[in-house]
Amino acid sequence: MIEYVKIYFTVKHATTIGGLNIHNFIYIVIVLFFGFGVLNEGYLYELNYLVATTFLLAAWLIVSFTLKQLRLHLMHLFVVVLVLFYWASVFIATDREQAILEAIKITAMLPFSYLLANLTQEQLMKLFRWMPYMGAFLVVVGIVFQLERQNRLESTIGYANTLAIILLISLLITLFFYIQNARKSDLILMVFQACGLLLTFSRSVWVLWLVSLASLALFLEFRKRDIWLKIVAVHLTSFIVTALLKRDILFFWSRVKSIQPETSEFRLRLVYWRDSLPIIRDHFWIGTGGGGWGVLQNQYQSEAYFVRFVHNHYLQLALDIGVVGALLFIVGVLIFYYRSSILLKTMKASDADSSGLWVKGIMLISTVLLLHAGFDFDFSFLLIFAIFLVFIAFMMVQSPDFAHVSWGTSTIGKVMLSIVLVAMLFGTTWVAVGKYIQTRGQNSVAAGDIESAILAYSVVQKMLPWSASAYYDAAKVYVISGNQTGDRNDYLSAKSQIEQAMHRVPDEVVYKQLNDELYQKLMKE
DSSP: OEEEEEEEOSSSOOOEEETTTTHHHHHHHHHHHHHHHHTGGOSSSHHHHHHHHHHHHHHHOOOTTSSEEEEEEHHHHHHHHHHHHHHHGGOSSSSSSHHHHEEEEEETTTHHHHHHSSSSSSHHHHHHHHHHHHHHHHHHHHHTOOEETEEEOOOOTTTTHHHHHHHHHHHHHHHHHHHHHHOOOHHHHHHHHHHHHHHHHHHHHHHHHHHHHHHGGGGGOOOHHHHHHHHHHHHHHHHHHHHHHOOOOTTHHHHHHTTTTTHHHHHHHHHHHHHHHHHHHHTTTOOSSHHHHHHHHHHHSSSOOOOOOOOHHHHHHHHHHHHHHHHHHHHHHHHHHHHHHHHHHOOOGTTTHHHHHHHHHHHHHHHHHHHHHSSSSGGGSHHHHHHHHHHHHHHHHHHHOOOEOOOOOHHHHHHHHHHHHHHHHHHHHHHHHHHHHHHHHHHHHHTHHHHHHHHHHHHHHHHOOTOHHHHHHHHHHHHHHHHHOOOOOHHHHHHHHHHHHHHTTTHHHHHHHHHHHHHHHHHHH
């Protein structure tokens, strides 16, 4: 039986922050995290997730001084161990810089999961209530500002397939709210979300969309003709609206007829997966560290390509932290389903129309998310990982049985936790500032200010001595300067910088290529 563990602090503390109830404070923090995540590409990129991690750690530090008790469940143990695996991989990483960044990104889920555990069931339902509006917002913003690439809607997420899975999640959640409350506004929200799904042209999510709707027929709550008439009406309306927007009644046909194993995108994914297996074999137990796939793929690939992600979350975990780490995640998922099925069986008949519906619904939505993660890099978006943790928290908070244990003395516990959190907060902030300065250096290069760029990179090299990319960026700046001035010393400086980058990541092909080009250039002079 998977049970909660409550850890009590015996010393009395305030339950408000600036007059705000602590649980409301946590709720606002999480809402802000999701809000900024929607606007900042789902926290996929470095500065975005570094700032997000800093924000969550700071919130956790504040909460740790305020809460009288900290509520934990078994899934927190899996999050902690997953984070430890990523930090352990830093010591053997193929690219230490990328491994540290990936470890920081995963670390963000630690404070997030702990904050989630201290929300009430009502607050978690309020989070779910926000998701339909989040999906509709993404669609409207994407259409109005024409945030597309290759004719596919990406909105502020910046990747059509991940936008599609977010919209499918929000559409299903909206549908469950409609079953529960019969609000007409939910039907309108579903039209927006379905339009967005069609505009992403994401074939894999379209398939999951159809499978999800078919699966709803197994739910007792959906065995009503009136409900299916409304579902059909919503989808027909969204199709008509999308056809009008595209000015083509058959806008979908070219994508639909290409849903087959021979599709180029699917064939390439099979190539990535097949090529990743020898890397996993050679780094079976501890992986390559975060970013290792990007460095090593050239040595193992069966044809020429470069992709930052292997497009399969489970293989990505095995690449990053070894097969044991991937199995850890899978075990956590199995426990989630086990706990959910137990909840479903033990619920009273009086709960069948409310909690029972949501337990079944979250199990279905989680399955959709986890299946799609086997075909893409959804969980590399911190926002997607956070959504999955919300689903886990919802299942865990339903549990009526708690095991109560004590954890040392409240003073020692708080001091220990505070020291750890302050250290984590300082380290993350330090890296974030370093990457911000590096970004400013890149902006200076784009503006033609070579001197400012070189100064920025030198600061980053001192702040983040493990950063190979800072040396690589500096090398490129010296090459630009040498091309402009013809000064041999600039090329010598570039050679020195790229050698430092190669020393940190010997297997990086891009570094080797620049080093060879500089060698040839200097030999000719």
